[in-house]
Amino acid sequence: MGRHMQTQATAFSASRPLVVRNPLPTPEYRQVSADTENSRALEHAMLRAGAVMSFCRSEEIFGDGEPADHIYRVLAGTVCTYKILRDGRRNINAFYLADGYFALELVDRHSHAAEAISGAKILVVKRAALMVLAGRDPAVARQLLVLTACELARVQDRVLLLAKTAEERVAGFLLEMAKRSKGNSIELPMLRQDIADYLGLTIETVSRTLKLLKDHAAIEVSTRQVVLLNRSTLSRING
Amino acid sequence: MGRHMQTQATAFSASRPLVVRNPLPTPEYRQVSADTENSRALEHAMLRAGAVMSFCRSEEIFGDGEPADHIYRVLAGTVCTYKILRDGRRNINAFYLADGYFALELVDRHSHAAEAISGAKILVVKRAALMVLAGRDPAVARQLLVLTACELARVQDRVLLLAKTAEERVAGFLLEMAKRSKGNSIELPMLRQDIADYLGLTIETVSRTLKLLKDHAAIEVSTRQVVLLNRSTLSRING
DNA sequence: CGGAATATTGATCAAGATCAAAGCGAGTGG
DNA sequence: CCACTCGCTTTGATCTTGATCAATATTCCG
Numbered sequence: 001m002g003r004h005m006q007t008q009a010t011a012f013s014a015s016r017p018l019v020v021r022n023p024l025p026t027p028e029y030r031q032v033s034a035d036t037e038n039s040r041a042l043e044h045a046m047l048r049a050g051a052v053m054s055f056c057r058s059e060e061i062f063g064d065g066e067p068a069d070h071i072y073r074v075l076a077g078t079v080c081t082y083k084i085l086r087d088g089r090r091n092i093n094a095f096y097l098a099d100g101y102f103a104l105e106l107v108d109r110h111s112h113a114a115e116a117i118s119g120a121k122i123l124v125v126k127r128a129a130l131m132v133l134a135g136r137d138p139a140v141a142r143q144l145l146v147l148t149a150c151e152l153a154r155v156q157d158r159v160l161l162l163a164k165t166a167e168e169r170v171a172g173f174l175l176e177m178a179k180r181s182k183g184n185s186i187e188l189p190m191l192r193q194d195i196a197d198y199l200g201l202t203i204e205t206v207s208r209t210l211k212l213l214k215d216h217a218a219i220e221v222s223t224r225q226v227v228l229l230n231r232s233t234l235s236r237i238n239g
Numbered sequence: 240m241g242r243h244m245q246t247q248a249t250a251f252s253a254s255r256p257l258v259v260r261n262p263l264p265t266p267e268y269r270q271v272s273a274d275t276e277n278s279r280a281l282e283h284a285m286l287r288a289g290a291v292m293s294f295c296r297s298e299e300i301f302g303d304g305e306p307a308d309h310i311y312r313v314l315a316g317t318v319c320t321y322k323i324l325r326d327g328r329r330n331i332n333a334f335y336l337a338d339g340y341f342a343l344e345l346v347d348r349h350s351h352a353a354e355a356i357s358g359a360k361i362l363v364v365k366r367a368a369l370m371v372l373a374g375r376d377p378a379v380a381r382q383l384l385v386l387t388a389c390e391l392a393r394v395q396d397r398v399l400l401l402a403k404t405a406e407e408r409v410a411g412f413l414l415e416m417a418k419r420s421k422g423n424s425i426e427l428p429m430l431r432q433d434i435a436d437y438l439g440l441t442i443e444t445v446s447r448t449l450k451l452l453k454d455h456a457a458i459e460v461s462t463r464q465v466v467l468l469n470r471s472t473l474s475r476i477n478g
Numbered sequence: 479c480g481g482a483a484t485a486t487t488g489a490t491c492a493a494g495a496t497c498a499a500a501g502c503g504a505g506t507g508g
Numbered sequence: 509c510c511a512c513t514c515g516c517t518t519t520g521a522t523c524t525t526g527a528t529c530a531a532t533a534t535t536c537c538g
Contacts (some may be wrong), residue, residue: 059417083399093395145345146345148388149344150389152387156350159325159398179435191484193485201526203485203486207485207487239325431516441495443517444494447494450518462516
């Protein structure tokens with residue numbers, strides 16, 4: 001029954017996160033999204049008030065149920081948020097790549113745990129400080145609402161994904177990852193187990209389904225990379 | 240399945256700063272539902288600016304993809320939001336009972352359809368008008384953020400529900416409905432098909448699972464009513 | 479290299495879907 | 509008041525998808 005369990009406890013306590021206060025904003029951290037003015041305001045506020053922390057692979061950023069005192073932004077690397085269910089299964093809620101914000105929830109305790117999937121640099125800001133800034137700068141306040149609404153839309157999309165067959169879920173996942181990449185080549189920073197836990201499948205099914213898509217000449221697969229050969233086939237499969 | 244990007248710049252920037260009063264994170268943000276002062280402000284605003292509309296059973300309130308010009312609040316009756324998938328299956332996103340707000344999304348088109356499950360009275364407010372009010376009254380603005388965050392938490396709970404077995408899903412659904420009722424008796428305004436579409440099951444499985452729970456002496460079942468006889472058993476099953 | 483972690487592949491199993499057929503219950507008309 | 513009907517629900521039999529169990533195979537790193 002029980003699937004993948006975390007067994008990295010020793011690794012966590014071994015390496016203490018490196019903290020750097022008030023880092024200078026570097027160009028690559030200044031990616032401008034569609035909502036330019038507002039996102040710049042929040043970005044700026046976080047860079048001024050925040051600290052950069054580094055996490056290595058599988059290192060926990062925060063635990064499920066811990067006080068939610070901070071808001072986070074991925075500067076580099078990949079992060080996932082997840083929950084361990086009572087039967088031991090792990091449910092991955094989201095993958096956050098560079099520029100993604102996470103732990104935006106308005107409750108006093110985290111409803112998920114978060115960990116780095118690859119080595120990651122994370123910008124961390126005290127929630128209270130950000131709320132003060134939001135009170136002073138309406139652009140910041142509004143951007144928080146926009147980001148929360150985006151997160152809501154993303155989770156709703158995931159519900160739809162979970163309603164589908166294994167083949168549709170994997171195709172949908174690849175298309176989702178492709179949207180975040182350039183071109184047709186997708187680097188996969190996560191393990192097969194992570195993909196499985198995100199899609200509500202087993203690693204065996206993920207593996208078999210990738211093979212199936214490969215045999216349908218829709219993709220090329222290697223361990224850490226997928227190349228989309230035929231997006232229309234994938235989209236059709238995605239349903 | 241494209242996600243929508245935020246395009247409400249005019250509505251929000253139209254008037255005064257959105258200010259979050261009481262920016263201290265605790266304990267204000269803890270009991271979001273008991274956020275009396277703010278919820279009253281939004282309630283008042285909606286009652287002043289809104290119109291009451293009546294819908295009969297199965298009547299559409301808005302369609303998937305239609306312009307999202309309004310925000311809604313249930314005054315009486317029950318509403319559901321749903322999506323029809325490409326293969327014809329229907330996915331119910333949420334049930335809203337009296338006092339529930341829906342269509343809070345910050346995008347310019349609805350990502351779901353909504354219909355009345357029983358006869359319903361709905362308070363309808365123009366989104367633009369509400370955004371103007373939100374600009375004038377920070378309590379309204381903040382309550383919008385709180386409600387959006389609540390909706391996010393609700394959808395995340397539903398993802399967890401969908402990860403479980405049929406028995407766990409039905410038990411979880413009953414406990415969720417019980418939280419919204421007084422005592423142990425739950426009136427079910429929706430059909431078995433609606434429950435099935437909400438839980439990602441078939442009506443046959445819902446029916447059989449209710450029987451199973453009845454045989455385990457956890458509930459009493461009739462067509463439109465369920466009585467919880469043994470909450471601890473249900474909670475245990477819920478996982 | 480070598481050993482552990484991760485991934486693939488194959489065989490079997492089980493939960494829930496699908497197909498099929500009654501039951502039930504509220505509204506209708508004779 | 510009772511039979512008829514229609515939509516909803518329950519129950520039963522079978523089938524399918526993806527999980528589980530079990531071996532390899534591959535990749536990653538010391």
